[in-house]
Amino acid sequence: MATRSGASRTRTTPPVLLSVETPADSRGGALVMLVIVCPNCGPRNDNEFNFRGEVIPRPSVDTDPATWRRYLYMRGNTSGWQRERWFHVSGCRRFLNIERNNVTNEIRMVAEVGGDTT
Numbered sequence: 001m002a003t004r005s006g007a008s009r010t011r012t013t014p015p016v017l018l019s020v021e022t023p024a025d026s027r028g029g030a031l032v033m034l035v036i037v038c039p040n041c042g043p044r045n046d047n048e049f050n051f052r053g054e055v056i057p058r059p060s061v062d063t064d065p066a067t068w069r070r071y072l073y074m075r076g077n078t079s080g081w082q083r084e085r086w087f088h089v090s091g092c093r094r095f096l097n098i099e100r101n102n103v104t105n106e107i108r109m110v111a112e113v114g115g116d117t118t
């Protein structure tokens with residue numbers, strides 16, 4: 001395993017269901033709590049993390065302006081599995097790539113950025 005100042009880590013978490021639904025809130029909506037297993041800190045409540053959005057492959061520097069515009073401003077907004085970037089703000093303060101089903105909140109992969117080739 002690499003050190004904190006060295007190359008990226010390659011640890012990932014096992015694919016497990018990590019979301020927990022709780023009873024309805026006072027307005028009748030369901031409250032959902034995610035438990036994210038950080039590769040550095042272990043299982044943590046999602047309120048320790050910041051959602052940073054969908055992970056989109058970065059185009060090369062010499063690509064055309066239309067491609068850059070799509071990269072900067074357009075999102076897929078798909079239903080189902082997507083790769084997302086989260087920041088563990090109350091823990092190790094590292095960026096994580098998470099594969100999450102945004103319909104069921106099931107999480108099947110958590111890896112530190114750079115540890116899973118992205």
Ligand SMILES: [Zn+2]
Pocket residue numbers: 038039040041042088091092093094
């Ligand atoms: Zn962490």
